[in-house]
Amino acid sequence: MxxxxxxxxxxxxxxxxxxxxxxxxxxxKKDGVYTDISxxxxxxxxxxxxxxxxxxxxxxxxxxxxxxxxxxxxxxxxxxxxxxxxxxxxxxxxxxxxxxxxxxxxxxxxxxxxxxxxxxxxxxxxxxxxxxxxxxxxxxxxxxxxxxxxxxxxxxxxxxxxxxxxxxxxxxxxxKSEDMATIIYTSGTTGAPKGVMLSHNNFFANTQQIYNVDPDLFKRADELTFLSFLPLAHSFERTVGYYTPMLHGMKVYFAEDFSKIVENFQEVHPTCIVSVPRLFEKIHAGILAKVAGAPPIKKAMFNWAMGLASKNLPYICNDRKPSGLFGFQYRLADKLIFSKLKAALGMDKLEFGFSGGGPLSVSDAEFFLGMGIKIVEGYGLTETSPVTNTNKPKKIKPGYIGVAVKDTTVKIGEGGELLIKGPQVMMGYYKNEEATKEAFTEDGFFRTGDIAEIDEEGFAKITGRIKDIIVTSGGKNISPQNIENSLKASPYIEQVAVIGDNRKYLSALVVPAFSELESWAKENGVNFSSRAELIKDPKVNELYAKEIEDNMKDYARVEQIRKFTLLDKEWSQETDELTPTLKLKRRIINQKYKDVIEKMYPASAD
Structure with missing residues (x-):
């Protein structure tokens, strides 16, 4: 008992x-070796x-x-x-x-x-x-x-x-279940951080909701291992990567830090991870960079395998095994390419990768899904403990945040805002009744601040964030996240921030995927002694103009990127352009690159 x-x-x-x-x-990690604690x-x-x-x-x-x-x-x-x-x-x-x-x-x-x-x-x-x-x-x-x-x-x-x-x-x-367990301060991308009060029941209810996403997975809890690397100070890692595995007896390994994450993957070979999109972006970009410099035969084999990976999406997203001729071809591609790639990455045992904390691009999701790694995108906020929606391992829709978890009601409110009600929703903001009142509708739904759509199967899709919406000088409302995710589908783009609030047209600050770009430069006879010199080369700028154009084909004229500037340094927490959960700090970026931005909007521009 x-x-x-x-x-x-x-x-x-x-x-x-x-x-x-x-x-x-x-x-x-103790003296270079992973050491257990019972x-x-x-x-x-x-x-x-x-x-x-x-x-x-x-x-x-x-x-x-x-x-x-x-x-x-x-x-x-x-x-x-x-x-x-x-x-x-x-x-x-x-x-x-x-x-x-x-x-x-x-x-x-x-x-x-x-x-x-x-x-x-x-x-x-x-x-x-x-x-x-x-x-x-x-x-x-x-x-x-x-x-x-x-x-x-x-x-x-x-x-x-x-x-x-x-x-x-x-x-x-x-x-008591209603007692306060924690106060988590929002990362303060705009204004002073607010203290989110979460109760014992908020956490406990959310762990039960996560369990109900796939009860079969938890039946094998003693076989499953987690690798912990997102900050425990954030509710995402705390609930999904700590409380949930702990409650079900799963073993958790602590990564040394994000810079050693691939090395730790290779040591631990985890079966489950909780991550933000940045990890998947970096691994995807890194693989493409290595392939770009590979001999023609290896490059051709990789491209053949990725073609089959694309055809595998309807199977893996609906939890079906490929059969017939395609099944044979896919198993061959797995044996020759995917299994070796996954083993080299330490992802050969990875069954389940939960992505949240920001939108995962469809190209990144499909890259891993195609290889047979189930990357399941979900959604939540600090204020919701955090999980409110998720795809399920047996039903995945890339580009969607999934359906509402058990005992949770989601609906679309005024202006397309996603509204949420459920046992995981916070008690309120500490010592801030005004902000707490503003956070809820009159009928008790939490205002997420995200703009969303819900399809006929109940799968939600985030299309933007209200506070990030760009309003051009012509009065058009544009969501920068969608455009940024489309641009990051380019193997040459590592990070991007779309600019255009109260401007006549959109522009972009682009951080190149330098490993990929440097390989391209060597192949195309572009000489450079530094990254600063590389990004000024006319051929390089022509490449990026074409990449932007190709990835923006489905967007309206008003949403097109008219000008862009390449930057020679990657954005990070240390340099203050990213939050601890690796989201863009738009206000900081706008301030830091004010002069660069202004050059993209000369007074004579139409």
Whole structure:
């Protein structure tokens, strides 16, 4: 019989510890080798940290911040905070000292966990402005003692010396489903970040909704492994890549960081991943770049295989195996090309890739689907815990975000806005009643801010974002995302931002896929000593003009890109053009490239 009633994530965790015991729950990189942590070992750390927090006077409802990248200590800290009824306030590991100060201050956090010396130093630098912040607990050992900073190892030892088992268990049992579990701050692409309050039931309900997408998959939970690399500070990784696999006994490996993701794939060979489109874009572009430089015979074989991959789409998207002559040809292509490609990428065991956090281009989705890798696109927001819609492994429509998950109602509101109601929808914004009121319709539906269409089968398609809509000086409303996704179908385009708000025509800032472009340049006799020189070459600009024209054929005249500028540096979080979930920060891009943009709109242009 279950020890705890399963109404919260901490209660379920305790029951799974009893069930799985010495089996591995996670693995992390230690001295260059993946090292397992068992369920029992994880629970010992969770309980000892919980005992420590109780001894430090942390009460149910108190806020505790967590400033760290993905690592097993994130899970330990989260489970300890939630188990004692407190509220976890995650901070993106890439946030600045000032951004972190705002979150700690606005959330009323009384304690902050930090990962590395860099994170600790950032919090120390703003601690004088945080009168409510008591202690800082550092995951990494300190180089020298710092007043007000405790090492995690010390906290765990102190907790172990003073176990408060009855109080810990009592607090888990007293968690009410409507109690707040977390405050997640939106990444603030426009204005100050808002604190999204999610309850224990929001998370628990969403994990059940994800289970119902494909119950058969979870029957084999002990065979399935996840690779964790999206930030746990975001609800997408937290719910889909942490809580869901944990509740079903799946093992999770922690990637070292996004720059080593392909290397970690090759080491782990995961069966499941949760990703944003950027990963699929980069892998797709990387493969095409290698093929471009391959000998003619290999290139011809790849193109033959990709032709068969395209014909495989109706089969894989409807969960059917190809048969007859085509079935024979496809199996041959798989043996000669796809299986080798997947093995080289570490994707040979990958059964299920869940893509969200932004629109996945049809060309990227079809590339992987054609090879037999089920990339399933879904949709959600921080405010919805996050999943509201998803394709299903047995019914996939590339370009669509899928149907509503169980117990969720979606409809199209005024101006084509996607509206949502369900048990995963947030409690509201912390200390911001006005914003909370604005976020809901009079009949209680959450306003997503996304423009969508729903087809006759209930599959939804995002066509734009209300706040990103470009209104030209001629009064035309244009969604930049659709155009950007179409342009990224070009193997030569890595990133793109469409410009045109209050302008006479559309233009674009384009970051080339440099590996692909450099191969093309060598083949076409374009000499260059730097990327800055390469993007100024007339032949290169002619190539991009043609790529843009070819990929914009289906768009109306007013939606055509009239001018473009190639940039020599890729956009990233570090350079502030991307959010932690790798979405474009349009306001920052417009400011940063103001002079470049203005040159595309000379005063004499019509």
């Amino acid at each position: 279950a020890k705890f009633a399963e109404t919260s994530i901490p209660a379920c965790f305790q029951n799974r510890v009893e069930q799985f015991g010495d089996r591995a729950i996670v693995a992390y 369920w029992k070992e994880m629970n010992e750390m969770v309980r000892n940290l919980g005992y420590f927090l109780i001894s430090k006077g942390v009460k149910p409802g108190d806020k505790v911040s967590l400033f760290s990248p993905n690592r097993y200590e994130w899970w330990v800290t989260d489970l300890a905070i939630l188990s004692i009824g407190a509220v976890n306030v995650p901070i993106y590991a890439t946030n600045s000292a000032e951004e972190s100060r705002y979150i700690i201050d606005n959330s009323d956090s009384i304690m902050c966990f930090t990962a590395t010396k860099t994170h600790t130093d950032k919090i120390i630098s703003v601690k004088s402005k945080l009168p409510n912040l008591r202690d800082i607990i550092s995951f990494d050992p300190l180089e020298k003692p710092i007043d007000g900073v405790i090492e995690l190892s010390t906290a765990l030892k102190e907790g172990a010396k003073n176990p408060q088992v009855e109080e810990f268990d009592k607090r888990i049992r007293e968690i």
